Amino acid sequence: MLTVDxxxxxxxxxxxxxxxxxxxxxxxxxxxxxxxxxxxxxEVRTGRAAITAFYRELDGLDVTAELLTVRASGDTAAFHMRVVTTAGGFITSIEPIDVMTFGADGLITSMRAIWSPGDIVHRRSTPA
Amino acid sequence: MLTVDxxxxxxxxxxxxxxxxxxxxxxxxxxxxxxxxxxxxxEVRTGRAAITAFYRELDGLDVTAELLTVRASGDTAAFHMRVVTTAGGFITSIEPIDVMTFGADGLITSMRAIWSPGDIVHRRSTPA
Incomplete structure (x- = not known):
């Protein structure tokens, strides 16, 4: 079992x-x-190939990610973060709560991101 | 499936x-x-009797609970809250992230609270 730290x-x-x-x-x-x-x-994506493909959607985007709150106990961490992406003249901000479980080797064994469309904010990156 | 609302x-x-x-x-x-x-x-407590016994520890305490952030998707809600209890001259504050799943009938099917001892603050309720 990993420590809280x-x-x-x-x-x-x-x-x-x-x-x-x-x-x-x-x-x-x-x-x-x-x-x-x-x-x-x-859809639940299983295995590193499917997981890599999921994150490939972020490649080429300007991404900033900020950890807002993190809690940990047992094999689980839950955290609230802000992810801001800039692309095509739009800034998209989303602030999910993610829940991850970890193996004894420190690798993530599961991730579930809790958010809904109302948690996304789109705006133009440059004033009109 | 429940709606986000x-x-x-x-x-x-x-x-x-x-x-x-x-x-x-x-x-x-x-x-x-x-x-x-x-x-x-x-320990995982299963069934309403065991769950009632768990919450009975709060009976007789002065409890305030404040929802700080909530996210929902699918059958799951995750939320950050502050729970403050006053007893025996001490105020105890804890701010866990809880993760709950729900059945179609709106009842909670599972709850996991993510927090560690470092997330608890104790202080005297009256100045010395």
């Missing part, structure tokens, strides 16, 4: 890679047979 | 009952065979 550090590293890493960098934080459900209730 | 309302009702309800009032929001794990990684 290890879980918290693992979340911080995930947020850093979300901002600065490639899809492969992010997917490398997941266990081989991990599951990803983003948002919760949508 | 229904999930959000169910969380708000849970927080209200945490503050103003009895253990039975709170447990009535759970499905008969629901599970409760608080904090995540501790």
């Amino acid at each position: 290890q879980l918290t550090d693992a979340v911080a590293e995930y947020v850093r890679r979300l901002e600065a890493g490639t899809a492969s960098d992010i997917a490398a934080l997941y266990a081989d047979n991990a599951t990803l459900e983003d948002p919760a209730g949508s | 229904q999930l959000t309302d169910a969380v708000a009702e849970y927080v209200r009952r945490l503050e103003a309800g009895t253990a039975s009032d709170i447990a009535a929001l759970y499905a008969d065979n629901a599970t409760l794990e608080d904090p995540a990684g501790s």
Whole structure:
């Protein structure tokens, strides 16, 4: 079982890679047979190839990610973060609560992102 | 499947009952065979009797509960809240992130509370 500090550090590293890493960098934080459900209730993606493909949607976008709150206990971390992407003249901001479980090796074994369309804000990146 | 509004309302009702309800009032929001794990990684309590017993620890305490952030999607809601209890001259504040799943009938089917001892603040309720 990871400690609270290890879980918290693992979340911080995930947020850093979300901002600065490639899809492969992010997917490398997941266990081989991990599951990803983003948002919760949508298709569950299983395995690192499917997970890499999911994050590839962020490649080429300008992404900033900020950790707002993180909690950890047992094998689980839950965190509220703000992810801002800029593309095509629009800034999109989303602030989900993500829930992750981890294996003893520190790799993510499951991720569920809890958010709905009302949690997304779109705006033009340049004043009209 | 509940809507996002229904999930959000169910969380708000849970927080209200945490503050103003009895253990039975709170447990009535759970499905008969629901599970409760608080904090995540501790013993899983199963069924409404075990869940009622868990909340009975709050009976007789002065409790305030404030919802800070809630997110919902699919069958799941995740929320950050502040729970403050006053007893024996001490005020205890804890701010967990809770994750709940719900059945189509609106009852909670599982709850996991993500927090660690570092997320608890104790202080005297009266100045020395």
